[in-house]
Amino acid sequence: MDILHVSAECYPVAKAGGLGDVVGALPKYMNALGHTARVVMPMYRTKFLYTNDWDVVHKGNTNMGNWWFEFTVIKEKTDKLGFELYLVDVNGLLDREKVYGYDDDTERFTAFQICVLDWLNSWSQHPDIIHVHDHQSGLIPFMVKHCLRYRGLAHIKTVLTIHNAQYQGWMPWARSILIPQWDMWKWGMLDWNNTINPLASAIKCADKVTTVSPSYLDELKYMSNGLEALFEYEKGKCVGILNGIDDKHWDPQVDEYLEHHYSVSDLEAGKAKNKMLLCDQFNLDFDKPLIGFIGRLVGEKGADLLPQVISDSFYFIGRRMNFLVLGSGFPEVEAGLAALKPLSQYDYNVFVGYNEGLSHTMYAGLDFLLMPSRVEPCGLNQMYSMRYGTVPMVRRTGGLKDTVVDFGEVNGYGICYDQASIPDITHAVWRAAGLYHDKEKMNLIRKHMMTLDFSWETSVRHYIDVYESL
Numbered sequence: 284m285d286i287l288h289v290s291a292e293c294y295p296v297a298k299a300g301g302l303g304d305v306v307g308a309l310p311k312y313m314n315a316l317g318h319t320a321r322v323v324m325p326m327y328r329t330k331f332l333y334t335n336d337w338d339v340v341h342k343g344n345t346n347m348g349n350w351w352f353e354f355t356v357i358k359e360k361t362d363k364l365g366f367e368l369y370l371v372d373v374n375g376l377l378d379r380e381k382v383y384g385y386d387d388d389t390e391r392f393t394a395f396q397i398c399v400l401d402w403l404n405s406w407s408q409h410p411d412i413i414h415v416h417d418h419q420s421g422l423i424p425f426m427v428k429h430c431l432r433y434r435g436l437a438h439i440k441t442v443l444t445i446h447n448a449q450y451q452g453w454m455p456w457a458r459s460i461l462i463p464q465w466d467m468w469k470w471g472m473l474d475w476n477n478t479i480n481p482l483a484s485a486i487k488c489a490d491k492v493t494t495v496s497p498s499y500l501d502e503l504k505y506m507s508n509g510l511e512a513l514f515e516y517e518k519g520k521c522v523g524i525l526n527g528i529d530d531k532h533w534d535p536q537v538d539e540y541l542e543h544h545y546s547v548s549d550l551e552a553g554k555a556k557n558k559m560l561l562c563d564q565f566n567l568d569f570d571k572p573l574i575g576f577i578g579r580l581v582g583e584k585g586a587d588l589l590p591q592v593i594s595d596s597f598y599f600i601g602r603r604m605n606f607l608v609l610g611s612g613f614p615e616v617e618a619g620l621a622a623l624k625p626l627s628q629y630d631y632n633v634f635v636g637y638n639e640g641l642s643h644t645m646y647a648g649l650d651f652l653l654m655p656s657r658v659e660p661c662g663l664n665q666m667y668s669m670r671y672g673t674v675p676m677v678r679r680t681g682g683l684k685d686t687v688v689d690f691g692e693v694n695g696y697g698i699c700y701d702q703a704s705i706p707d708i709t710h711a712v713w714r715a716a717g718l719y720h721d722k723e724k725m726n727l728i729r730k731h732m733m734t735l736d737f738s739w740e741t742s743v744r745h746y747i748d749v750y751e752s753l
């Protein structure tokens with residue numbers, strides 16, 4: 284099979300969250316099975332761009348509404364990522380430092396999708412599947428089916444993977460002029476609640492829709508930021524496939540970000556060395572359990588609850604544990620976490636920002652990883668933490684429910700709770716503090732987790748089944 288992934292992120296080229304991790308790994312594992320999977324994404328101004336060599340493979344002229352522009356497609360010369368990587372350059376529009384967060388993101392990602400399809404128009408042999416990810420490439424299934432200038436691509440099957448249905452890329456109908464000329468009577472395939480909704484459009488137009496865990500697919504039918512009825516209606520073509528992790532990259536024995544490597548056989552000593560690094564850097568107490576949080580500081584992740592959970596834990600449970608938070612997001616959450624810093628008694632710290640290296644040291648050095656998510660389509664952090672012998676403390680939702688079993692259950696290994704509420708999370712902190720002091724149990728759990736299989740090998744076969752069904 285010949286598959287073209289279209290995505291806004293791909294690790295290590297550009298990553299803002301879990302989408303980057305998945306698109307950076309999945310194609311590699313598809314190729315290992317003998318398929319040809321490629322990735323095309325916007326050309327941002329990232330380190331990867333400047334430190335690698337590129338060939339120009341296409342130059343084109345196109346238009347978005349009444350704006351005519353030139354674009355270039357470049358390819359990384361060596362295929363070092365395990366797949367062919369293509370970047371679309373639109374001068375001044377895509378070549379920015381960040382992936383998202385600009386006022387003209389609608390124009391940026393619409394232009395990107397137009398360029399991808401214009402470029403595909405020039406291919407002599409088309410891919411079997413165009414696999415789009417989230418709303419930033421969500422107009423493509425509509426465009427290949429209904430835009431006049433892409434008629435030659437209409438036979439290509441399209442698959443949408445939803446990594447996060449909270450963000451849908453809404454654009455007012457006044458912007459419909461951005462989309463290349465299309466059959467007007469198909470307007471309903473773009474619309475949801477009187478707005479152009481690229482994610483809803485992709486759900487309607489793609490031949491298959493996947494979500495990144497089976498439980499998330501169930502949840503979307505009653506909680507999907509306005510798309511509940513659509514998920515119910517389209518359920519026949521939807522399938523939940525649990526993400527894997529790139530266990531060659533996320534491996535505490537070889538992780539390039541770790542100063543101290545370790546495996547199942549020396550995990551206690553290895554984790555202790557990494558914990559010591561964190562405790563030195565962040566003024567924490569090595570003898571107490573270290574509970575961490577890594578991620579976007581937004582409501583979806585339950586990050587707004589963290590300041591109160593931390594204060595309540597110290598107040599009700601006692602200063603029996605450390606907390607270390609890494610993340611950035613809502614200013615009020617960042618401020619709430621920063622406000623706790625002066626109150627630390629060598630048991631709390633926060634790093635506001637994005638730091639890939641620190642996140643790896645945390646997966647290795649933490650004792651527990653807290654994930655009080657309100658919504659978690661799959662969640663990669665809990666799988667990374669388990670691979671590094673760190674006990675996840677998760678709310679039972681979406682992919683967290685599918686991957687973590689409470690240590691109180693048969694063969695369990697994590698700490699689970701039902702509500703993203705301060706009492707439930709604080710209770711989980713209390714359980715973690717207790718578990719930490721049962722050294723024997725703690726080590727058994729760590730060993731068990733490190734041998735669990737969350738690799739892509741299994742998940743990737745489910746994707747191939749989806750393609751083959753088309």
Ligand SMILES: Nc1ncnc2c1ncn2[C@@H]1O[C@H](COP(=O)(O)OP(=O)(O)O[C@H]2O[C@H](CO)[C@@H](O)[C@H](O)[C@H]2O)[C@@H](O)[C@H]1O
Pocket residue numbers: 299300301302304305446447495526577578579609610611636637638639642659660661662663664682
């Ligand atoms: N401040 C920071 N510094 C360093 N690293 C940071 C960081 N903040 C986050 N990260 C990293 O970003 C990734 C986050 O992955 P998630 O799956 O938790 O989140 P996200 O919500 O972005 O992804 C969405 O897509 C993925 C992929 O499908 C789903 O798993 C998920 O549920 C869904 O919400 C991890 O690799 C994590 O270590």
